[in-house]
Amino acid sequence: MDFISILSIFVLACFVGYYVVWSVTPALHTPLMAVTNAISSVIIVGALVASAEAGSAAAKYLGLLAVVLASVNIFGGFAVTERMLAMYKKKERK
Amino acid sequence: MHELAPVSPFVALAYLIAGILFILALRGLSSPATSRRGNRMGMIGMAIAVVTTLYTHDIASLPEIIGAILIGGGIGFVIARRIAMTAMPQLVAAFHSLVGLAAVLVGAAAFLNPGAFGIVDALTGQLHPASRVEMGLGVAIGAITFSGSVIAFLKLNGNMSGKPILLPARHLINLGTLAAILGLVAYFTTDQSPWIFWTVTALSFVIGFLLIIPIGGADMPVVVSMLNSYSGWAAAAMGFTLGNSAMIITGALVGSSGAILSYIMCRAMNRSFLSVIAGGFGAESGGAASGAAAVDRPYKRGSAEDAAFLMSQADSVIIVPGYGMAVSQAQHALREMGDMLKKEGVSVKYAIHPVAGRMPGHMNVLLAEANVPYDEVFELEDINSEFGQADVAFVIGANDVTNPAAKTDKSSPIYGMPILDVANAKSVLFVKRSMGGAGYAGVDNEVFYMDNTMMLLADAKKMVEEIVKALD
Numbered sequence: 001m002d003f004i005s006i007l008s009i010f011v012l013a014c015f016v017g018y019y020v021v022w023s024v025t026p027a028l029h030t031p032l033m034a035v036t037n038a039i040s041s042v043i044i045v046g047a048l049v050a051s052a053e054a055g056s057a058a059a060k061y062l063g064l065l066a067v068v069l070a071s072v073n074i075f076g077g078f079a080v081t082e083r084m085l086a087m088y089k090k091k092e093r094k
Numbered sequence: 095m096h097e098l099a100p101v102s103p104f105v106a107l108a109y110l111i112a113g114i115l116f117i118l119a120l121r122g123l124s125s126p127a128t129s130r131r132g133n134r135m136g137m138i139g140m141a142i143a144v145v146t147t148l149y150t151h152d153i154a155s156l157p158e159i160i161g162a163i164l165i166g167g168g169i170g171f172v173i174a175r176r177i178a179m180t181a182m183p184q185l186v187a188a189f190h191s192l193v194g195l196a197a198v199l200v201g202a203a204a205f206l207n208p209g210a211f212g213i214v215d216a217l218t219g220q221l222h223p224a225s226r227v228e229m230g231l232g233v234a235i236g237a238i239t240f241s242g243s244v245i246a247f248l249k250l251n252g253n254m255s256g257k258p259i260l261l262p263a264r265h266l267i268n269l270g271t272l273a274a275i276l277g278l279v280a281y282f283t284t285d286q287s288p289w290i291f292w293t294v295t296a297l298s299f300v301i302g303f304l305l306i307i308p309i310g311g312a313d314m315p316v317v318v319s320m321l322n323s324y325s326g327w328a329a330a331a332m333g334f335t336l337g338n339s340a341m342i343i344t345g346a347l348v349g350s351s352g353a354i355l356s357y358i359m360c361r362a363m364n365r366s367f368l369s370v371i372a373g374g375f376g377a378e379s380g381g382a383a384s385g386a387a388a389v390d391r392p393y394k395r396g397s398a399e400d401a402a403f404l405m406s407q408a409d410s411v412i413i414v415p416g417y418g419m420a421v422s423q424a425q426h427a428l429r430e431m432g433d434m435l436k437k438e439g440v441s442v443k444y445a446i447h448p449v450a451g452r453m454p455g456h457m458n459v460l461l462a463e464a465n466v467p468y469d470e471v472f473e474l475e476d477i478n479s480e481f482g483q484a485d486v487a488f489v490i491g492a493n494d495v496t497n498p499a500a501k502t503d504k505s506s507p508i509y510g511m512p513i514l515d516v517a518n519a520k521s522v523l524f525v526k527r528s529m530g531g532a533g534y535a536g537v538d539n540e541v542f543y544m545d546n547t548m549m550l551l552a553d554a555k556k557m558v559e560e561i562v563k564a565l566d
């Protein structure tokens with residue numbers, strides 16, 4: 001992809017992010033931080049590329065370490081978000 | 095500019111779908127009812143991104159990669175299961191630090207083995223200048239996120255004093271370091287010597303540390319949101335390096351999310367983002383003047399029985415929780431108290447100030463943990479007008495967010511901050527550990543000395559448990 005199309009995706013995604021995040025209810029701001037944390041670990045994609053490609057042993061091990069760290073975040077982030085969201089309950093209607 | 099290995103349209107499409115699922119994950123959080131479905135979409139998106147990457151690359155090292163995922167995933171899962179809800183702010187800070195460090199590692203791996211990432215110019219055999227800037231910035235932001243989050247974690251976890259630590263000439267040092275980082279990244283485009291890359295990385299670790307140490311405990315909601323934002327920008331910068339749309343979309347989402355949360359937190363304290371980042375709040379002698387005048391002023395002290403009687407006679411009670419509730423883990427006892435009052439026919443509501451606690455939404459999570467229905471919990475602007483009709487405002491572990499000085503005293507450090515108008519209620523019950531030690535801002539609170547205020551001086555949890563007993 002050329003730089004301009006990448007930049008377009010980025011700028012548009014910033015706008016999408018802006019409107020989507022303003023629509024998040026303040027009561028869920030803590031789960032929001034936990035889930036954004038989990039999804040920002042999509043950086044694992046870069047770590048996987050580094051670990052999978054031959055060429056540099058050092059790069060490979062740095063990549064594997066990054067895979068471990070990002071996995072902690074992905075599993076931990078989604079699991080803790082799930083745990084928090086499960087606690088939000090409505091009043092029981094009589 | 096980027097001559098990445100030819101990407102099949104299906105692969106690009108898969109990353110795009112992952113990006114869209116992440117957007118939907120955040121969109122789901124607009125209401126608790128749709129939030130869990132959103133979270134699942136996020137999980138599917140992540141699975142798509144990971145599987146697509148593995149599928150398109152050499153899978154010779156697959157066993158090692160699977161091992162790494164299992165180790166990391168296992169650790170993350172166990173932490174997520176075991177962590178106490180009150181420890182959520184430090185957990186989020188710790189997770190941010192991992193994203194930051196992962197970004198640094200990916201950047202370093204890309205620098206050591208640029209061929210794998212397709213960022214080498216075929217003619218010169220060197221890195222693309224554009225890739226160098228993206229890589230340099232990505233690593234710098236990642237390193238700042240890492241060291242900043244480690245400090246935030248230590249402060250939130252109590253391993254380090256929450257008090258601001260002020261170095262002499264810190265603004266000068268910080269600006270100098272930032273300028274050096276940016277200068278080196280610019281220079282990196284003309285000369286790709288390893289020392290430049292590693293110096294940028296090292297300086298960024300240092301600046302992350304320096305940026306967060308002068309910021310005090312109660313400003314942590316802003317810091318945690320800001321680091322959240324940085325972790326997003328770091329992922330986006332790496333996405334630029336790799337030309338990966340899933341990373342760019344996610345980075346932009348997380349970056350704007352953190353930025354908006356920082357903005358909301360700053361607005362709720364009536365402080366500019368720059369003044370929070372400059373740090374030192376709560377360390378200056380600003381509060382001393384008003385604090386000194388307040389020694390030995392008369393106040394009314396009440397017992398748990400008094401509080402129980404007052405509330406059981408009331409028609410409506412509004413509960414205002416703050417960080418003190420989290421510290422003493424009083425949320426379960428508080429919900430029990432609320433239930434007993436409701437049985438007596440009292441209307442019970444909860445009022446949450448945006449900066450109550452140590453991270454955005456901190457109080458809401460704790461109340462949810464204690465099974466308080468979320469439709470009894472209200473934000474400041476939705477409930478503030480109701481204090482005038484309420485019989486009792488029950489303040490537990492909150493202080494600055496109820497202080498009328500924010501409206502009346504122009505010299506107060508919290509002047510202009512929106513507050514919960516508890517003083518308008520017919521009576522105020524104020525649970526506080528002791529009369530000494532004003533709130534975080536070091537400002538005395540007029541509410542303590544009002545005729546219709548009763549101070550309940552004890553540990554928040556013990557006091558609420560005693561009230562529950564007295565209501566029985």
